[in-house]
Amino acid sequence: MPELPEVETVARSLAPQVRGAVFTAVDLRHAPSMHSLSLPLHTLVGAQIEDVARRGKLVILKLNPSGLPTAPSLLLFHLRMTGRLLVNTEGQGSHCRCLFNLRVPGGRESQLFFDDTRTFGKIMAATPESLAAWGFWSKLGPEPLEMDPDALFPRLKGKRPIKSALLDQETIAGIGNIYADESLFRAKINPLRPAGELEASESRALMLAIQEILKMAIDKGGSSIRDYVDARGKSGGFQNSFAVYGRGGQPCARCGASLQKLKIGGRATVFCPVCQK
DNA sequence: AGCGGGACCTGTGGGC
DNA sequence: TGCCCACAGGTCCCGC
Numbered sequence: 001m002p003e004l005p006e007v008e009t010v011a012r013s014l015a016p017q018v019r020g021a022v023f024t025a026v027d028l029r030h031a032p033s034m035h036s037l038s039l040p041l042h043t044l045v046g047a048q049i050e051d052v053a054r055r056g057k058l059v060i061l062k063l064n065p066s067g068l069p070t071a072p073s074l075l076l077f078h079l080r081m082t083g084r085l086l087v088n089t090e091g092q093g094s095h096c097r098c099l100f101n102l103r104v105p106g107g108r109e110s111q112l113f114f115d116d117t118r119t120f121g122k123i124m125a126a127t128p129e130s131l132a133a134w135g136f137w138s139k140l141g142p143e144p145l146e147m148d149p150d151a152l153f154p155r156l157k158g159k160r161p162i163k164s165a166l167l168d169q170e171t172i173a174g175i176g177n178i179y180a181d182e183s184l185f186r187a188k189i190n191p192l193r194p195a196g197e198l199e200a201s202e203s204r205a206l207m208l209a210i211q212e213i214l215k216m217a218i219d220k221g222g223s224s225i226r227d228y229v230d231a232r233g234k235s236g237g238f239q240n241s242f243a244v245y246g247r248g249g250q251p252c253a254r255c256g257a258s259l260q261k262l263k264i265g266g267r268a269t270v271f272c273p274v275c276q277k
Numbered sequence: 278a279g280c281g282g283g284a285c286c287t288g289t290g291g292g293c
Numbered sequence: 294t295g296c297c298c299a300c301a302g303g304t305c306c307c308g309c
Contacts, residue, residue, distance in 0.1 A: 080303050095287085117287055117288070118287050122304095158279065160280065160281095176303070177303085224302095227288095228302070245302095266281070266282065280309090282306105284306080285303105291300105
């Protein structure tokens with residue numbers, strides 16, 4: 001589910017609700033939701049949330065640790081397909097996998113729910129050292145909104161389709177199925193093109209398209225297909241602006257040709273076979 | 278090494 | 294109406 005714009009929206013909507021709060025208790029209700037490299041969640045008790053950030057598709061709570069030896073200074077969430085972070089409200093689906101009790105500034109009690117229907121999502125309490133041992137984190141590609149437009153080109157190698165390269169979080173962080181298709185359409189690049197065969201000018205156009213699409217999606221609060229809501233339970237609006245995602249068989253808004261749907265790397269892909277070269 | 282396909286889960290929607 | 298299958302925003306692992 002959530003790709004960069006959705007995770008960014010979750011982080012932004014969560015921050016003002018939990019900044020400065022202290023963990024008073026943690027109730028893990030579904031043990032597999034914990035990442036295998038996570039520190040035990042009870043070590044969070046006493047820690048204060050200093051800020052909420054995002055890296056790729058990860059929500060990151062930056063903590064002032066409790067003072068215990070090896071206490072975590074980071075709490076990460078990967079929402080995968082159906083994960084949600086909600087404050088003071090159990091989600092509509094109510095598949096709460098972990099409940100965090102908080103004492104917010106002023107002394108009031110508050111609750112942070114990690115809700116996740118399909119249970120693919122992961123929770124990870126970490127120190128900077130333990131985080132560095134996580135391969136996914138250490139190999140995570142650059143942040144697209146911080147990249148120079150020419151910085152994508154040297155990262156595109158091999159014969160695999162450009163669509164697959166964009167979904168690989170080592171190429172670039174935070175792109176998922178929706179924004180890969182939308183960005184390739186905007187840049188007029190065929191998703192089947194071998195990544196290593198793009199011209200430098202095409203790679204630059206693609207990087208600019210990615211940045212434009214991501215910014216527009218963040219402005220709309222992300223895309224809600226079925227599950228996604230932000231940390232206040234609010235749906236996104238960018239699903240109403242899709243040019244290709246979910247539009248197989250419909251006419252291309254640019255040239256009128258019928259949009260084609262096929263599988264690339266096991267993922268549904270929609271593109272215009274006429275104006276995406 | 279790089280790539281494709283299946284696995285991991287639950288829920289929903291379309292076709293019959 | 295109801296059943297069954299395909300499919301869903303993401304990684305991870307196994308084989309070739």
